[in-house]
Amino acid sequence: MSARLVEKIIELKKQRNAVILAHNYQIGPVQDIADYVGDSLGLSVEAAKVRADVIVFCGVLFMAETAAILSPEKTVLLPDKNAGCPMADMVTADGVNQLKAKYPEALVVSYVNSPAEVKAVSDYCCTSGNATELVNSLPADKQIIFVPDKFLGQHVIDTTGRDMILWPGYCPTHARITADDINRARNANKGAIVLAHPECPPQVKACADEMLSTGQMLTFARKSENKSFIIVTEEGLLHTLKKQNPDKKFIGVSDKAICPNMKKIDLEKILWALEDMKYVITVDNPIRDKAKKAVDRMLEVIPG
Ligand code: 13P
Ligand code: SF4
Helix, strand or coil, rough: CCCCCHHHHHHHHHEEEEEEEECCCCCCHHHHHHCCCCHHHHHHHHHHCCCCCEEEECCCHHHHHHHHCCCCCCCCEECCCCCCHHEEEEEEECHHHHHHHCCCCCCCECCCCCCHHHCCCCCCCECCCCCCHHHHCCCCCEEEEEEHHHHHHHHHHHHHCCCEEEECEECCHCCCCCCHHHHHHHHHHCCEEEECCCCCCCCCCCCCCECCCCCHHHHHHCCCCCCCCEEEEECCHHHHHHHCCCCCCCEEECCCCCCCCCCCCCHHHHHHHHHCCEECCCCCCCCHHHHHHHHHHHHHCCCC
């Protein structure tokens, strides 16, 4: 069944001149059929440069919106229209405008996990892969409003020494991970390096060896001479980690580290997306033009 499904998707992909982009948290079969798998930064870069008429975006709404902002001439499809991001839904453009009125001199940096309307009222966008570099590149005398992730924001404050005004949003999946989860995994896996995502709360960060985006975790694990790693992020990343490093051991930190929205897409939904050309994600002007400026400024700051 699955082999036939894969065949049909590949056939239809060719007919539609489509590419499949998938986030590192997608289920294994979706990652395996994708033309490109990556973190939010890598996916934005890919969406901006990919040559195709159609992008099937296997991720959540804000990611498909970012692709539509960068490539309005392409048809961007999200195979499940209910695949959203609860953290992105915690912030609104009105709320950001109220903060801007309170701090009129401040620059607004929005994490890419935000709605297009919020990007449109931001000066810069960032991902977990370039947030520190981006904030470091801003004039030292400028106040910064950072939305919506308070945990990533706190991590950026810690790494840059910049004071920032933080929006109180968070990722419910990463917020469920505790310091006890890490301590348990460490005790059972002596010598393992703990790689944690900056969406984790500070008490988790305090127990981690490295704070990295999902893409940075893949690079770190590939280059490291260590043989075992405790992975403190959504469990989907384990698929590619294991595939790329068959000689190394990867331990998921907790069974609770699952993002239900990232798991909504499967091979059948990809096939239906290509058959029926659904669900089309668009961002109309003037929001698109304004949001694109913030995203373009982000793409200029790629970590070295
Ligand atoms: P990255 O893959 O960019 O690290 O982001 C994690 C995430 O939560 C995306 O929703
Ligand atoms: Fe949003 Fe968290 Fe899921 Fe990422 S893992 S899509 S931040 S809820």
